[in-house]
Amino acid sequence: MRVALAEDGVLFREGLLMLLRATGHQVVCSASDGDELVALLSTQPADVAILDIRMPPEPDGGLITAERLRAAHPEMGLLFLSHYAESHYLMRILEIGTERIGYRLKEKVGSVDVLTDTLTRIGNGEIVIEPVLAKRLIDRPRADKKNIVAALSARELEVLGLMAEGRSNIGIAGQLYVTPKAVEKHIANIFTKLGLHLDTAARHRRVLAVLTYLRSQRTEV
Amino acid sequence: MVSGSTNGAGDCPREPPAEACRRKESNQWLRRRLLQRQLHDGAALRISALTLRLGLLWHRSPPDGQAMQNCIDELQNELHTVLEELRDIAAKIYPPLLDEAGLGPALREVAHQLEAPITVVASGERFGAAAEGAAYFAVAQYLAALPAGAQPTKVMIRRDNDELMLSVSDINACHAELMDDQIWPLGGTVEMVDVVDGDRPGAATITVRIPCE
Known part of the structure; x- marks a missing residue:
């Protein structure tokens, strides 16, 4: 995969470049801030841009850079890396896009399996959400939804967790060693219990529905 | 009041507190924010970079090196736990968000x-x-x-x-x-x-x- 990288921490940037190259990816360019990366990518194509959220232009240059990249190259995948898995940032990322986009903790992409899985899924048009964050949203949903989430079966909770990570039905089936048909059934049950409308045709909208359900603020007046 | x-x-x-007291109090908060940033930009970033080095080691391990790969996975998980603890401390000093x-x-x-x-x-x-x-x-x-x-x-x-x-x-x-x-x-x-x-x-x-x- 052709990858571009912007990260202001030298140690982390160099480490990730080495790992990307070793695992067979082509690093088309790397930069220490977002503006530099946008300039570099105006002349050379990339499949995925990896962005540190907290980098120049301060304070969260990764998000601003992503907005500019998505506008200029709608087909380019975006992977955000952060030292923090915050639902605040997740919601801002989802405003930028819900396809070909991902958010992972920095230390997690040190696993070759995680790095490969993340880049492959983004390349396939999927959304990838840090499991640490997905799990936190499921374990601690908004208080008014706690009882409803708690009423799900253990299996349904597992499926909900994998949905919140952005995984496709086939992806969920693979993780749980069950058939996609069984996953569909679980998802239908979950959506009924949560009172959400099921639209299997649009996976990213399904992820959004689940995340919004777990996270959404009470109506603000 | x-x-x-x-x-x-x-x-x-x-x-109302004297100007000197206010300045001192204000500096305390600045110091707390600085400590939190130091944790993030220093120790935390180094530990994150270590997980990348371990990933490289994992990738270069011999084809029959399952035991070594498992060991590296465990080390990476342990580093994640260390980082979670550092994040917890950082949030109590001055929440990064x-x-x-x-x-x-x-x-x-x-x-x-x-x-x-x-x-x-x-x-x-x-x-x-x-x-x-x-x-x-x-x-x-x-x-x-x-x-x-x-x-x-x-x-x-x-x-x-x-x-x-x-x-x-x-x-x-x-x-x-x-x-x-x-x-x-x-x-x-x-x-x-x-x-x-x-x-x-x-x-x-x-x-x-x-x-x-």
């Missing part, structure tokens, strides 16, 4: 975790590390103490000239003093207006004002 129409908390208004995104998002994150019905309305303006830090900890402490069945609480945050103005609805008046303890050293004030409701004696809206950058 607590002032207002409710008896009890407002009986003995405190003198407060530093990066401000009072509204940081308090919304607190509200999100609590049983009590809380709404946070914020303009997105920034007020400086000291005012934001003091306001955050004062309000977060109060919100955390709310019982699950509490009246809906609304926190509103905005700028009024050179002051951070924060109001909390339906607060029990006895909490004003606790907030005042945290706000006063920065030259802040706490003002209460009673809620006229026979069913809820002692309920008030508190308005906190803190001089800011």
